Amino acid sequence: MTEQPVKIWIVEDHRPLREQVAKMINLSSDLCCEETFSCYDEMLPLLRSKQFPDLMLVDIQLPGINGIEIIKNIRAMYPATQFIVFTISENRTTVFNAICAGASGYLLKDASFDEILRGIRLVIDGGSPLSGPIAAMILDAYKQPAPSSIDSGLTEHELDILNYLAAGVMKKEISSKTSLSVSSVDYYLRSIYKKLQVHSQAGAVAEAFRKGLIS
Template identity: 40%
Template sequence: MTTPNPLNETTTVWIIEDSSDYAEHLANLLNLEEGLNCEQSFGSYDEARSFLKNSMVPDVILLDLNLPGMHGLEAIVDLKQNYPEILIVVLTIAGKRRSVFDAMRAGAVGYLLKTEPFEVIVKQIHEVIEGGMPLSSAVTPYVVELLKSAPDRVSNLDLTKREVEILNNLANGLQRKEIADQLSIATVTVDYHLRSIYRKFGVHSTPAAVAKAFREGILK
């Protein structure tokens, strides 16, 4: 995952969604948020890909799976090959186990369902920028199952009790603020522990940290 933007910079978001009404409503809400700017929305990935070649790439792309032309899963693969710095969050009606597995394995950093209220989706965009893994509760068990199926453990790592607690909460789909509330600590303290986990694991994202925790046998 790319490093989140400094607080004084704007995060650019693109929407790739074939329902123009849905995309417009979501874009309007994103543009009301401080620090977010939804610059573009496209009805297909083919359209977005043509624009990418002649534009500054966005920080985040909200991507539907069931798109005309190139399917969303193919789009994720293409984006990760050509623009690995972009954070891709799936936003779709398809919440089946196979769709979730395929999207996360292809390189998506989050998976949200369109049944979520718009306000929740906007909140989740802030989470992914800050290093979180936005997941709708309906798909969280699939992602945990996927992470548990990662390759065999490699070595032992020295984590504190608090860091293990945070990893467990992340694996259960909790966001940073929820973890802070549950553990009765500040959100900035959660961030501090996350940075420590990333450093010890040699990773740069929440999904990678949770996956490695399962590989190492820290999470079961």
């Protein structure tokens, strides 16, 4: 049986850009941009009928509800949807608020189409794509560890997985390196998210740096 393409929605108020990105996505047989919207209100009829995408590209600065609130709202309704922020904003507070809200990736709008496609596939595979300046910002912000990491409650397996994530290792590779099944890696990831009170791999790595759990 043929695998279904990944369902993607785009929320971007600049029409030419969202149409261009949607067209580019639809050239890939494994991806399908089903819907594009200029704002949250345009999505409401589909959301009310319980239709959700697998992944959403979301701008931050939108008419009405901003992208961070969109992520929070949809995560509350359908936690399985993954989010990549797609914006011009390099504001540190915006970046961290987006990651804390549950964004799995953060790409700047000057990213090439190839970078966007790689980012989408990285999220599908369990990764966290970050544009270069954003990755540098996160690492810089978390250079100074919190006073104590003793009470993190993380197990040895969980700390190993966090270190692999920080090194950019994908879930399947982590499974191979740790002799754990992919489902076991997923189990440990969910436990890590709960203990660190985050919603994504990017958030977990950032919080682990902040707490001094990894370096």
